[in-house]
Amino acid sequence: xxxxxxxxxxxxxxxxxxxxxxxxxxxxxxxxxxxxxxxxxxxxxxxxxxxxxxxxxxxxxxxxxxxxxxxxxxxxxxxxxxxxxxxxxxxxxxxxxxxxxxxxxxxxxxxxxxxxxxxxxxxxxxxxxxxxxxxxxxxxxxxxxxxxxxxxxxxxxxxxxxxxxxxxxxxxxxxxxxxxxxxxxxxxxxxxxxxxxxxxxxxxxxxxxxxxx
Amino acid sequence: xxxxxxxxxxxxxxxxxxxxxxxxxxxxxxxxxxxxxxxxxxxxxxxxxxxxxxxxxxxxxxxxxxxxxxxxxxxxxxxxxxxxxxxxxxxxxxxxxxxxxxxxxxxxxxxxxxxxxxxxxxxxxxxxxxxxxxxxxxxxxxxxxxxxxxxxxxxxxxxxxxxxxxxxxxxxxxxxxxxxxxxxxxxxxxxxxxxxxxxxxxxxxxxxxxxxx
DNA sequence: ATTAATTTAAAACACTCGTTTAAATTAAAC
DNA sequence: GTTTAATTTAAACGAGTGTTTTAAATTAAT
Numbered sequence: 374x375x376x377x378x379x380x381x382x383x384x385x386x387x388x389x390x391x392x393x394x395x396x397x398x399x400x401x402x403x404x405x406x407x408x409x410x411x412x413x414x415x416x417x418x419x420x421x422x423x424x425x426x427x428x429x430x431x432x433x434x435x436x437x438x439x440x441x442x443x444x445x446x447x448x449x450x451x452x453x454x455x456x457x458x459x460x461x462x463x464x465x466x467x468x469x470x471x472x473x474x475x476x477x478x479x480x481x482x483x484x485x486x487x488x489x490x491x492x493x494x495x496x497x498x499x500x501x502x503x504x505x506x507x508x509x510x511x512x513x514x515x516x517x518x519x520x521x522x523x524x525x526x527x528x529x530x531x532x533x534x535x536x537x538x539x540x541x542x543x544x545x546x547x548x549x550x551x552x553x554x555x556x557x558x559x560x561x562x563x564x565x566x567x568x569x570x571x572x573x574x575x576x577x578x579x580x581x582x583x584x585x586x
Numbered sequence: 587x588x589x590x591x592x593x594x595x596x597x598x599x600x601x602x603x604x605x606x607x608x609x610x611x612x613x614x615x616x617x618x619x620x621x622x623x624x625x626x627x628x629x630x631x632x633x634x635x636x637x638x639x640x641x642x643x644x645x646x647x648x649x650x651x652x653x654x655x656x657x658x659x660x661x662x663x664x665x666x667x668x669x670x671x672x673x674x675x676x677x678x679x680x681x682x683x684x685x686x687x688x689x690x691x692x693x694x695x696x697x698x699x700x701x702x703x704x705x706x707x708x709x710x711x712x713x714x715x716x717x718x719x720x721x722x723x724x725x726x727x728x729x730x731x732x733x734x735x736x737x738x739x740x741x742x743x744x745x746x747x748x749x750x751x752x753x754x755x756x757x758x759x760x761x762x763x764x765x766x767x768x769x770x771x772x773x774x775x776x777x778x779x780x781x782x783x784x785x786x787x788x789x790x791x792x793x794x795x796x797x798x799x
Numbered sequence: 800a801t802t803a804a805t806t807t808a809a810a811a812c813a814c815t816c817g818t819t820t821a822a823a824t825t826a827a828a829c
Numbered sequence: 830g831t832t833t834a835a836t837t838t839a840a841a842c843g844a845g846t847g848t849t850t851t852a853a854a855t856t857a858a859t
Contacts, residue, residue, distance in 0.1 A: 538755025574791035581790035
């Protein structure tokens, strides 16, 4: 009786781990189904195709994270004073870390999936995210722009994409970087430590005055 | 008579474009050889394997860029005053742009390849780069560290990788971003303009004081 | 208890992949 | 000009991919 949705969940759980670790195209359905201990054909039965499985894996996180992030940012703006850039970025940390309650290593997996998705796929995931979660993204962009009014709109466009690159690249290779950092400096960082490291970097970059030339 | 090294070059030229556009594992040898108009088996004949072809593609750029970058940075340190972070990053701009003289779109292709290499492969490229060009990387890292002595070594490790992410992601999607910027803000940037935009962002992020907590 | 719908299972399909083989061709050396 | 070496070619190999099919088993509904 539990078998109905159990198979679906087993597939999603196994898939997200492997996708995050090895990337989407490097992870075969056979590897997923053997880890999940389900039949190969059940992926196509429950999800239709590998592409839709990838979207389902991401949606399971985005459906939780995006509303939580929006709420956190809107709550920040109920305060009388203008929120700083660091405050805005930091407001996303709790929604991110709460994903660890959703599933073990949820935060790490989600961020790595996001990074992989943006780098690997040529568009179908980017399209999926912007069309399904565009309003939440708007909330974030407007919030950042308001807190750095000295940055022209066009310049902010570029800097937010620099920021996207910073976070996405870092998360996609977070495991590898952590291994190096551990070997080289004896540092043992969890995902939260890396997030807290990257926030000041991004906030400083986004708000640095434009060169007068 | 020109056929000898011609085939090798045709393969490299076709491969680097495709690798930069679609990634390494997404690019088949059959696609490369058909674009290069050479026989499929000639890849294995001239390079041994796909893995070694990837390394050869990258080496062709690194052999030019790395010494040029090292020289530029060392020249900077002959001046009596300590070079600023922006000066150090800017010193890399010319060696980077000079790659456009090497091959059309050389700068963009090189940066995209670098990013793909760091994200995709689990280690063999990272190993290849650090063992073959480690001295040049050291020159750069030491130079940056000296100009931001308030940043601990381990923290600098992370920030330099944030920086790598910023530049690599930006360059990978520079064409698309430029199109949007042109349509949205009437801006028409070339690759150099984008590089000049990203330098203040990265310099600010790398040198921002570490949170005392 | 019987029927109907859902879910699982095993096998095959139709590709694509990197690599290898062996013959044909071209270039170089003597 | 003949022999030797280097290069190019076409074809096949073996392994891996996502997907589909067909049948069996399980579950739910009548």
